[in-house]
Amino acid sequence: xxxxxxxxxxxxxxxxxxxxxxxxxxxxxxxxxxxxxxxxxxxxxxxxxxxxxxxxxxxxxxxxxxxxxxxxxxxxxxxxxxxxxxxxxxxxxxxxxxxxxxxxxxxxxxxxxxxxxxxxxxxxxxxxxxxxxxxxxxxxxxxxxxxx
Numbered sequence: 001x002x003x004x005x006x007x008x009x010x011x012x013x014x015x016x017x018x019x020x021x022x023x024x025x026x027x028x029x030x031x032x033x034x035x036x037x038x039x040x041x042x043x044x045x046x047x048x049x050x051x052x053x054x055x056x057x058x059x060x061x062x063x064x065x066x067x068x069x070x071x072x073x074x075x076x077x078x079x080x081x082x083x084x085x086x087x088x089x090x091x092x093x094x095x096x097x098x099x100x101x102x103x104x105x106x107x108x109x110x111x112x113x114x115x116x117x118x119x120x121x122x123x124x125x126x127x128x129x130x131x132x133x134x135x136x137x138x139x140x141x142x143x144x145x146x147x148x
Contacts, residue, residue, distance in 0.1 A: 002095035005049040028078040059083040062096040
């Protein structure tokens, strides 16, 4: 189940983000999070941060970021290492896209590293289309049909 990030989640998110492998940190968030930064996510006016729980354990985290100025949010997600290859990446993606629709967004963008083959494949599978490249990353976008 996807839900909004809450203050009670800060220690878990801090621990998990800082325990990511070097490559995972590159793929998801290349800079270090401290607890103050994570607490700051709770009050971001234009951005949405979520955690995904399975059996009362947080197995991953996602976001929709507009940086306070863009109409189309940027999506990102991470599944903790011990919960990978169990379908959680797909569930987090689908439920975050559902939230984006509920908020009223008409599309979502993301950047994926070219060598992040699993993520790229997942995004293509759910309908993201390539819209550009930047360094070793591919920009992708998916329209959100409010009727589906």
